[in-house]
Amino acid sequence: MTDSTHDSAATGTTFILGHRPVHRLGYGAMQLAGKGVFGPPRDRDAALAVLRAAVEAGVDHIDTSDFYGPHITNQLIREALHPYRDDLVIVTKVGASRGADASWNPALSAEQLRRAVHDNLRNLGLERLEVVNLRAMFDVHGPAEGSLEAPLTALAELQQQGLVRHIGLSNVTARQIADGQRICRIACVQNQYNLAHRSDDDLIDELARQGLPFVPFFPLGGFSPLQSAQLSEVARQLDATPLQVALAWLLRRSPNILLIPGTSSVEHLQENMAAGRLHLPQAAMDTLEQVGSGR
Ligand SMILES: NC(=O)c1ccc[n+]([C@@H]2O[C@H](COP(=O)([O-])OP(=O)(O)OC[C@H]3O[C@@H](n4cnc5c(N)ncnc54)[C@H](OP(=O)(O)O)[C@@H]3O)[C@@H](O)[C@H]2O)c1
16 A cells, blocks of 8 residues: 555545535645744755645645744745645634744734734735634643634634635634534534544534534644554554554544645655555454544
């Protein structure tokens, strides 16, 4: 399964994001910025090559934010891919800003959100953002209750001005999603989820019932990629890599899951795309179920 064929079929079936169908295997651009998602990449040409290879391989959904770098990731996307293909959906997020020390800070006032939307428009070279996720920051590391009414209302106003087409939520609880749906249409949810981190199992099923996409961040485990005996064993049996199995598991977990694995390497990108062709038999699913059993 480590072949690197450029084949759009590798992206598997599609699911509606906003109002457009996208392949379930997309790409997350966060890894393209410098160390700690701060400053420029070590090798700018290599970063541009990853973005071009992603689109060539059939990726039509790229996840980003203007706070990656900051600004750097969006500027790389623009340099590599602008003018964009009509079918490319770029999803960005607002709600945080970076300190000079690389810290991640809440930036959820109406003025900060307005500025963030304009920063994204300028750095991506767009007149309207297709999907903007509002990133909750009550706890930077995971969903925590708190009202999103004020920032969501401010973002909905920017949507009414035509600067944003669809609004999603990130790092949120089921209650925040339900409350948000009373303010505006929520197009997608982006929370941490992977084979070993399964707090959102029920939420994924609920969103599937509503026909809404769930986009797991850290699908491979994030900065410390997943490792487990069961994952390695299944990978060995299927002649795949453990991370390919982790992606194939997510694809099979629920049809409303859209993947945005992040990488700064063309080789890893191609391995990740090939996961779309990996079929996991039920026995493998049963074995993998044990990975998250400590949740
Ligand atoms: N909403 C939010 O709060 C939030 C938070 C975090 C991330 N995100 C989004 O989610 C996307 C995905 O998350 P992520 O990139 O942080 O984590 P991830 O996709 O779980 O994993 C990325 C890590 O896996 C490595 N990797 C990727 N493919 C590999 C392969 N085939 N073999 C070996 N290692 C591989 C990468 O290193 P290499 O570069 O060496 O391949 C990197 O260290 C991000 O790009 C970002 O767009 C959103």
